[in-house]
Each structure stands twice: as structure tokens, then as C-alpha cells.
Amino acid sequence: MKPKITLKDIANELSVSISTVSKALKNSDEISKDTKDKIKAFAKFYNYRPNNIALSLKNKRTKNIGVIIPDIVHHFFTTVFRGIEKYANEKGYNVIVCISDESIEKEVINMEMLANGSIDGFILSLSAETQLKNEYTHLKELLDQGIPIVLFDRVTSEIECDKVVLNDNEIAREAVEHFISTGSKNIALVTTEKYFNVSESRRYGYLDALKAHNIKIEENLILTLPHDMENDSLITEFFQHNKVDAVLCVNEIFAIQCMSIIQELGFNVPNDISIIGFTDGILSRFSVPRLTTVAQHGELMGERAAKLLIDRMEWVDEVEEPFKTEVINATLIKRGSSIN
Amino acid sequence: MKPKITLKDIANELSVSISTVSKALKNSDEISKDTKDKIKAFAKFYNYRPNNIALSLKNKRTKNIGVIIPDIVHHFFTTVFRGIEKYANEKGYNVIVCISDESIEKEVINMEMLANGSIDGFILSLSAETQLKNEYTHLKELLDQGIPIVLFDRVTSEIECDKVVLNDNEIAREAVEHFISTGSKNIALVTTEKYFNVSESRRYGYLDALKAHNIKIEENLILTLPHDMENDSLITEFFQHNKVDAVLCVNEIFAIQCMSIIQELGFNVPNDISIIGFTDGILSRFSVPRLTTVAQHGELMGERAAKLLIDRMEWVDEVEEPFKTEVINATLIKRGSSIN
DNA sequence: TGTCAACACGAAAACGTTTTCGCAAATAAA
DNA sequence: TTTATTTGCGAAAACGTTTTCGTGTTGACA
Incomplete structure (x- = not known):
């Protein structure tokens, strides 16, 4: 049992300050080569990795994406999820999935749960009940709080945000x-x-x-x-x-x-x-x-949704990008159940 | 645009200290009824919710579970995931999913990524390559760090941890x-x-x-x-x-x-x-x-895996529980492709 | 020898919580 | 009136980072 090591541990062991350790590991040239080498070697030996939670708190970004889908057993959603996960992972994001089970209540609860700091943005497909009741205040509130949302497949014109849909x-x-x-x-x-x-x-x-x-x-x-x-x-x-x-x-x-x-x-x-x-x-x-x-083309749809979201989250320019709706072109695959 | 409100914001607005606000919201009887009412009303009005990240840092637990599966497009894994998500959600946990794509490298990278504070424990099914190479040091290291792991379906006797398998x-x-x-x-x-x-x-x-x-x-x-x-x-x-x-x-x-x-x-x-x-x-x-x-019975398998993990994570007794292997009894469903 | 810059590092704040401890004021007991 | 106790609240530390700013030491130069 060797528990995770922190900057403080390294600092104590090497009798330097925490700041020095942090800078040394980031290769800052404020720190002498000798000290850097010593610290890096120690860190490597003890397999130091910065704590994601502390980073999230400091940077005010979690590098997590929340995905809310009505159902994962359906092939289409599964493939979309696959695309999201793939693209997000490439970009260094993790994906937290919640399943709304076609219920607006679960959709709301899950989103509120995640919105309190756990994620930087959402990708979701509306639950059946949400579409039936035409009730979107939960989405509006999150957008109001500055949390970006991308809707895919089951979308609504009531909400202004990025969207990915099929033609x-x-x-x-x-x-x-x-x-x-x-x-x-x-x-x-x-x-x-x-x-x-x-x-x-x-x-x-x-x-x-x-x-x-x-x-x-x-x-x-x-x-x-x-x-x-x-x-x-x-x-x-x-x-x-x-x-x-x-x-x-x-x-x-x-x-x-x-x-x-x-x-x-x-x-x-x-x-x-x-x-x-x-x-x-x-x-x-x-x-x-x-x-x-x-x-x-669910996987493509997922990738596009993830790209839209990440682009917006990482947006730095002065002018805010207008919301986009991307259309994925479906393909008719002709097989034996139709005359060709 | 109304950004999230913090304890500090409430404290400033109401000219009390952060500690007072925190205690008031937890209904501590250190605080007078008047003050509590005032603070609660204010918090409710501005829809205050504690920041999960700050809580995670403080409590040293994230209430997140990492799930690593080889492939999500396969029906079996999908249903297991469903069971995990269901049980975890009931218990107030979120689920972060990574797909190893049957590759040991992705399995390792994803697990290390998540292990740095993002999750409290893992549920996974080994990738094909991991089983082929019989290489489990990444799992051993995580267990060494005190991170609990539950293996399901594709398991190995090389690793001592909780497991859920089929008969x-x-x-x-x-x-x-x-x-x-x-x-x-x-x-x-x-x-x-x-x-x-x-x-x-x-x-x-x-x-x-x-x-x-x-x-x-x-x-x-x-x-x-x-x-x-x-x-x-x-x-x-x-x-x-x-x-x-x-x-x-x-x-x-x-x-x-x-x-x-x-x-x-x-x-x-x-x-x-x-x-x-x-x-x-x-x-x-x-x-x-x-x-x-x-x-x-994938969903059941997922629920059991999640239960094993959460029980271990929330374990408080003095004596450590020995590792369990739960066996799910499969059922033969007789249909038309066999003579009955 | 005195002045200044460069160098190498540390102190402290900040992110948003919770919780322990301390302390003043108000009340109760003597 | 004095002492003891309760009540109500705030200060500060802690979780693990990053980053700004300050500062002591060294060396170069006049």
C-alpha cells in the first residue's frame, strides 16, 4: 500500500517549498538545473501525478463532459456515445454518462447533479417525456449559468444551442x-x-x-x-x-x-x-x-457533437461564436428487403 | 447569464462569515434561527448548490466510479453498463466510462488518467490484449494505491479483488x-x-x-x-x-x-x-x-459489480472485508433454434 | 567598496468547501 | 455584583494545485 504522493510530500522530503516543486516539475527556468533534476528524479521515482480534482478546482474546468441519453441499449445511442467518447478522449476529456430512461425527472436530476462543478458541458438527446411535455427550463437554466450544451438527434427549436441532427x-x-x-x-x-x-x-x-x-x-x-x-x-x-x-x-x-x-x-x-x-x-x-x-452514422454524429462542445468550451476569442446546427447526411443502404 | 453562487457570495451579501453560511445551510444549531432563516432563504432564492469539486477535494472522495469496458457496441457490455449506472445512480454515484477498444494501452492510459483523483474506484472487464499478454501491473499498482477494483466477466486469477462472473x-x-x-x-x-x-x-x-x-x-x-x-x-x-x-x-x-x-x-x-x-x-x-x-443477465451483473465496489468504498468497519467473487447464474432460454 | 541585475527560491493567495477552536456577548446562577 | 454557562458567530486550517510577488544571495561592474 503506497498512497498517492503530493507536491507537499516531495517538498518535505527534499526540504524545498511547494512552489519550487511545482515550478521544477513544469520545467520553469526560475529553478536551477540541479534542483530541477533532483525534484524530477524524485517525482518520477515515486510516480507523482498531479491531482485532477485540485487542478479542476484551481482551473475552474474539469475536463469532463456530461452525456445524457435516453437509453443506452438502443444501437443508435450506443454508437453516438462511442463517437463522443472517442473524440473526447483524444482531446483529453472524460465522459460521464447518465441515462434518463426517457424520463424528464431523471434528466433534470442528473443534469443538476453534474452541473454543480462535475462537468464543463453537456451533450444530450432529449428524453421522450421531455419532448412530450415540451418542458425545457432545466436546459435554459444551465445555459444561463454559462454551461454549454449540445443537443443531438432529439432536439428542439425552443433551445438555442449547438445541435447535431440527421437530415x-x-x-x-x-x-x-x-x-x-x-x-x-x-x-x-x-x-x-x-x-x-x-x-x-x-x-x-x-x-x-x-x-x-x-x-x-x-x-x-x-x-x-x-x-x-x-x-x-x-x-x-x-x-x-x-x-x-x-x-x-x-x-x-x-x-x-x-x-x-x-x-x-x-x-x-x-x-x-x-x-x-x-x-x-x-x-x-x-x-x-x-x-x-x-x-x-451515429459515431460521426457523436464526434461532431463532441467537437462542437469542446470547441465552444475552449473558445478564447473575444467574439462569441453563433450557435451552429450541423446536419449529418444519412445514407440509404440497399439490401435484400427492398427491390433494387 | 447568472453564474453559480458560492458560500462566499452569500456571506458577503449577508455580511456574515463563510463558516456561518456553511453551518446555517447544514442546519447547525450553533446558528440562531433568525440567521439560519435569512441565509436559507437567500440560498434558495439564488439556487445555491455546493460545488462538487470543492467537496471532492475536501472529502477526498469524488462519488465517481470509473468503468472500463472493451467495447460498448456489444449488447452484453451495454447491459452490464446499464446495471452499473442504475445502481450507482441510486447510491448517488456518477459513472465515468472509458472504452479500451480491446487494447491494453488504452486500458492503461484511461485508468491512470482517472486514477489521479477523478474516481473512487473502478469496475472493469479486461481487454482482449490484456488477457492475451497476461499483463496486469497497471491493476496491481492501482490496488496498491488503495483504489478498489471490481472485475467482471473477463477476469483473471492473477489479481486479488472483488469479481463478478458467470457460471x-x-x-x-x-x-x-x-x-x-x-x-x-x-x-x-x-x-x-x-x-x-x-x-x-x-x-x-x-x-x-x-x-x-x-x-x-x-x-x-x-x-x-x-x-x-x-x-x-x-x-x-x-x-x-x-x-x-x-x-x-x-x-x-x-x-x-x-x-x-x-x-x-x-x-x-x-x-x-x-x-x-x-x-x-x-x-x-x-x-x-x-x-x-x-x-x-448483464444488468444484474452490473448491479452486483457496482454494489461490491460501493460497499467496499464505503466500508468503515475496523476489519477489512475479504475479497468476494460473485457468481451469476446464467439461464438457458429455450427457443426455436433447438429441439425442446 | 558600493550599486545593480540576475538568479534561485519561498510566502501567500486563490479555487470552494467543512470543521475545529476560540471568543465575545448574553444569560443564568450564586 | 460577581462568576459560570450558554449562545452565536468568526478565524483559520485543511484538501492539492498554480501563480504572482517578494526577497535574500551572488556576481559583475563602476
Whole structure:
């Protein structure tokens, strides 16, 4: 058991002052070569490392980033987190993660907890409940305190800060046009409640594409599934009662569930019904047939978010940078679940 | 922009000393009711919250836990992390995550970074390279410094600390016996390089089961796949050249890959070949047929690891607790990929 | 020999807390 | 009225750094 050594310990052992030790280790030329060598050797031998907490207190910066995500078991958030962690680590930052579990209360508690000095800035994706209640005072207060925030994916226009989003509208439109160009007419959308900004955008993209191609919009071809519930029966009913030859799903799970049920109902994918999902996760890559899907480039998104945040935190110029919204271009990955 | 308020600010505004403010807010009865009320009201109005960093420095504890995992995109680690975060948060701890990317160098760097005061203890699963090189001095040094460590899943007997593991051997044995009891004779194992302790245990479980039932062990029925590489051709070749009626895979990806290739080769799952995998992730739940699999209860594992760590960190008794190894009992979840 | 600069180092403040101890004033007891 | 006790509060140290400023010693130069 050899506990951590401090500047004071070194100073005492070598009968010099703490200031001298500190300067010597920073190679200050205020200190003679002899003394420096002696101190450095001692420090090295005892494996001295400055205490991060003391540094944080002194410098008023922790080199920690707080990340709040609704759920980590979802592939998309996991990859975004990966990107954040990667970029942050390269830049010497650590990442403290809290999971809001789609609850605004947890989001608030976690953010307040971390905001009291533990982190220098936040990266977050809004919880479902936060979006539903449209309640952002916790974010506003933190921004007011001068704590920078970067929102990604689930964002809101109510808050002025840096953001990273997907071109959801355009890519949904592209997906639907892919259906149209391969001959589909009765195109369905399987989506979540509309308080999710991303689902809304994808819905608009879907509608826009139909309009642009003069296809009549049938409201009953839009299936809204409750969030995180058992919904096999809803899906089954939907495909039994509607004539559909293509379906766009706003996430991977919905897509796989649809495919599985469609196949059980005796239809062929993609010949009878084509499917496109969102999120290029393992489900999409290993299903039979493999799923045509929208790659959201989560890792890139995470890196960008981290870069935006760190740039702002380390900003030194006199003029404050205006807030940016970066758009990540999704890619449609064509595989076996659609006709190509 | 209203920056964070400190004890000093309150003291100045109210013309009392910092000590008085501190005591008043802690409801000390050294302070008169009048003064306390005044101070509390002021603090509440300005939303005073003590600075975590200052507290950490004072108390010599950060209430942060460092978690080092080889990879977060893998479902198992994600769920373990989930469990850690959940339990830690309940107990008022935050979680700093670093991803070692299966590299010992990153593992070392990250741990040293965090060990300089940022965290009170570690929870980690060893990187592949660390297990391969059998190099644990970084862990030993941290333990020497009095920093508690809990290892989970990928552990080593070289290090004395608290651990949480799966009963890999027994559950592998149970899986193989399930094959045997349903009539399989030629049982294959698809595994990873043997420096992974978990793969080794599962291999022993496999071998034990065969021995116990007087089934001859055929070394060529054991397929060792390189870590994280494209290995479809190896798998194809394996099933073309060997007569197999059941296969145990040490992870979910291998199991899905095998199932996909087996089906492509024209075999029926489970009638021609049964499959059991490890990790009850979404792949297993959404494949066709659904995969019989070993549920590792990652979330529980994470909770247990966090509990072990926090108990040790908050340990106050005079006698030091001996190190514990908790064993999580895996569960065989029987689904369509095996005969039941 | 006296003056000045350069050199090498130390004292102290600061970051924001908590906590021990001391001390004056107010009250109670003698 | 004197003494003892309580009450209410402040000063200061401590946690581990960094950094500014001050200061004693040395050597060079006039």
C-alpha cells in the first residue's frame, strides 16, 4: 500500500517549498538545473501525478463532459456515445454518462447533479417525456449559468444551442422515392408518437415524397405504435387490413417486427412487400433477408457533437461564436428487403 | 447569464462569515434561527448548490466510479453498463466510462488518467490484449494505491479483488446436455481464441458434458474463430466438412452467423442442426427461428459489480472485508433454434 | 567598496468547501 | 455584583494545485 504522493510530500522530503516543486516539475527556468533534476528524479521515482480534482478546482474546468441519453441499449445511442467518447478522449476529456430512461425527472436530476462543478458541458438527446411535455427550463437554466450544451438527434427549436441532427426529412423522402421508383404504390409508414421531432420529420419526408409523385395520402397507411410496448397484434392487424406493397419504419425494431410478421402472414419480402428501416444495426445486418436501412452514422454524429462542445468550451476569442446546427447526411443502404 | 453562487457570495451579501453560511445551510444549531432563516432563504432564492469539486477535494472522495469496458457496441457490455449506472445512480454515484477498444494501452492510459483523483474506484472487464499478454501491473499498482477494483466477466486469477462472473462452465455444460438429451450426438463448439477466460470456461463445460455422457471428443468439431474478423468462409467450410447436429456458440454473433450459413447450406434449424448461443440480445430475440440462448443477465451483473465496489468504498468497519467473487447464474432460454 | 541585475527560491493567495477552536456577548446562577 | 454557562458567530486550517510577488544571495561592474 503506497498512497498517492503530493507536491507537499516531495517538498518535505527534499526540504524545498511547494512552489519550487511545482515550478521544477513544469520545467520553469526560475529553478536551477540541479534542483530541477533532483525534484524530477524524485517525482518520477515515486510516480507523482498531479491531482485532477485540485487542478479542476484551481482551473475552474474539469475536463469532463456530461452525456445524457435516453437509453443506452438502443444501437443508435450506443454508437453516438462511442463517437463522443472517442473524440473526447483524444482531446483529453472524460465522459460521464447518465441515462434518463426517457424520463424528464431523471434528466433534470442528473443534469443538476453534474452541473454543480462535475462537468464543463453537456451533450444530450432529449428524453421522450421531455419532448412530450415540451418542458425545457432545466436546459435554459444551465445555459444561463454559462454551461454549454449540445443537443443531438432529439432536439428542439425552443433551445438555442449547438445541435447535431440527421437530415431525417430528406432521407425519409429518399427512401420513399426508392420505393416509388421500384414500382410501389401503396406505401405505408410505421412510426412513433408525433412528439418525437425525428419521427415528425420522417413523417413529413414520407408525405412530401408521396405528394411530389402525386400519390394519394391515405391516413390509414400510417401506423403509429406506442413507445416501447408489445405491439405485434397491432402490426398484424395493420397488414391484414391494408393493401401495402412497401413500408418505411422509423426504427430498426419496428422494421424487424414488421418483416417477421409480414413473412408469417405469408408475404414475400421484398417481392410482395418491401421494407426499409432506420438505424443500421446488427439486426438489419443479420436478418433474412438483410434489411435495407437508413444508416444514421451515429459515431460521426457523436464526434461532431463532441467537437462542437469542446470547441465552444475552449473558445478564447473575444467574439462569441453563433450557435451552429450541423446536419449529418444519412445514407440509404440497399439490401435484400427492398427491390433494387 | 447568472453564474453559480458560492458560500462566499452569500456571506458577503449577508455580511456574515463563510463558516456561518456553511453551518446555517447544514442546519447547525450553533446558528440562531433568525440567521439560519435569512441565509436559507437567500440560498434558495439564488439556487445555491455546493460545488462538487470543492467537496471532492475536501472529502477526498469524488462519488465517481470509473468503468472500463472493451467495447460498448456489444449488447452484453451495454447491459452490464446499464446495471452499473442504475445502481450507482441510486447510491448517488456518477459513472465515468472509458472504452479500451480491446487494447491494453488504452486500458492503461484511461485508468491512470482517472486514477489521479477523478474516481473512487473502478469496475472493469479486461481487454482482449490484456488477457492475451497476461499483463496486469497497471491493476496491481492501482490496488496498491488503495483504489478498489471490481472485475467482471473477463477476469483473471492473477489479481486479488472483488469479481463478478458467470457460471460459464456449468451453463455451457447445461447447454450441451440439452443437446444430448434431445438426441444430438455430433456436437460442435464455435469459440474464440482461448486466452479469453470466458471462452475457456465454456470450452471446459462443453468438454465435461461430452465426457460425462461418454461422447468421444473430436477436436475438429471445435471451431476457433479469430476475434472480430470476417469469418463466413471459415464457418461455411466447417459445416460442409463436418457432420454436425448441434452447435454451441460462445456469443450471439457467432450463433446468428452460423444459423444463417447453416440455412443457406440447406439444413433445417433445429431439425438438422440445433443451435445455442450466448447473450440474449435483440439478435436472438428477432431471428427466425428465434435463438435458444444463454441469458447472461448483464444488468444484474452490473448491479452486483457496482454494489461490491460501493460497499467496499464505503466500508468503515475496523476489519477489512475479504475479497468476494460473485457468481451469476446464467439461464438457458429455450427457443426455436433447438429441439425442446 | 558600493550599486545593480540576475538568479534561485519561498510566502501567500486563490479555487470552494467543512470543521475545529476560540471568543465575545448574553444569560443564568450564586 | 460577581462568576459560570450558554449562545452565536468568526478565524483559520485543511484538501492539492498554480501563480504572482517578494526577497535574500551572488556576481559583475563602476
